[in-house]
Amino acid sequence: MYCMNIKVSKVVFFILLFLLFQPIVFAENSYTVKDVTLTVFADGVVRVSAAISVNEDEATITLPLLSSQEHVFNVVVFDENTVPLDYEFGEGNITIYSLGASNVLLEYDTDALTRKEAGLWTLTISTPFELKVVFPENSVLMYMNAPPSVISSDGGKLKLTLYPGDWEISYELLYQRTTTHIVTQTVIQTTVQTKTQTTQPVEVMPTSAYYALVVCAIITIAVGLVLIKHRKRFKGLKTEEAEIVRFLKENNGRALEAELREAFPNIPRTTMWRLIKRLEKKGILRVRKVGLQNVVELA
Structure with missing residues (x-):
């Protein structure tokens, strides 16, 4: 009788253990993160692009955000047919209504992953999955808290592949300074002309020609004003x-x-x-x- 009670207890324990971990298994199998790329812009804004493979039978998937909701903007969510999908924010995550979709593309911008101090930018991120980071042009790495999986180049831009974990990467943007020297030469010309005054008969301008000149002058002034106004609009851009x-x-x-x-x-x-x-x-x-x-x- 005692042995039977022990066996029953073991069976109940394993059943409870199975039920306890069953939702986690389903949650893990509801989607697969295929690719995540962070594109860092020169002003510190980071664009997060994630390609996700989804279980078509799941009504929703919930993904962790890489920054707080308050600093997330320009959110775009599409399925494999570029049909927009609805979504809503939770605490530190985003829930996407993906029923029927097999692939989901999530994209958003955030300004909370970078900071600038004394000309040095620092990217701080905690990621639960592998991702790639593409830095702006002319970026030079100054510090990393750990070596990345891969260091490569993407169109002349520095690209790092990071494994899951906490990362702190400092970089500096180097700009080529060009100096333009403008030499202004002033040429002074003195022209002395001697005119011989002769007496010529005075011709009276016809009235029609006079009015034609007046009209031409008015048109010229109007065109000049339009050009001046046009130039003012484009001045200081x-x-x-x-x-x-x-x-x-x-x-x-x-x-x-x-x-x-x-x-x-x-x-x-x-x-x-x-x-x-x-x-x-x-x-x-x-x-x-x-x-x-x-x-x-x-x-």
């Missing part, structure tokens, strides 16, 4: 603003916001939107909503 305007001029005066982001990959999405709104406020651009896209046009 920053380099990135001028490049956006030049790009639009070369593309028949209009482009999708997505096309601008592709043309200027070094400008973060939020910075690009602020540039567009600033140019719109100056009266240089205007933004129209066409379906789900923003069309940016020269005003």
Whole structure:
């Protein structure tokens, strides 16, 4: 009888143990993180891009965020057919409604992973999965708390592959300084002309010609005012603003916001939107909503 009680107790124990760990097994099998890439921009903003393989029978998946929710913005979630998926934030994670999807692409920006002190940037991250980090151009590593799995290059940019754990990486951005010397030469020319005054008959200008000259003068003044106003609008533009305007001029005066982001990959999405709104406020651009896209046009 005593031996039977021991056997029953063991069976109950193993059943409870199985039930206890069963949800964790299901949670682990509901999705697989295939690839995570962190793209660090020159202003410290980090874009997190994650490719996830999903169990089609699962209604939702829950992923940990790499930064606090308050510092997460520009969230985009698509399935394998680029259909937007709904999501909601939890405490330190994001829940995606992925029923029927086999692959999910999650992308968001955050400004909480980097800090700058005395010209030195530091990336601090705690990751539960392997990921890749692509640093801005002209980045030089100054410190790492541990050696990465792989050090490589991606389009001339430094790329690190990090295994799960806590990471602290310091880097510095080196910019090439160019000095332009402008030499101004002043040429003074003195011309002495001697005119012989002769007496010529005075001709009276016809009335029609007089009115034609007046009209031409008015048109010239009007065109001059328009050009002056046009120049004032474009005067004082920053380099990135001028490049956006030049790009639009070369593309028949209009482009999708997505096309601008592709043309200027070094400008973060939020910075690009602020540039567009600033140019719109100056009266240089205007933004129209066409379906789900923003069309940016020269005003």
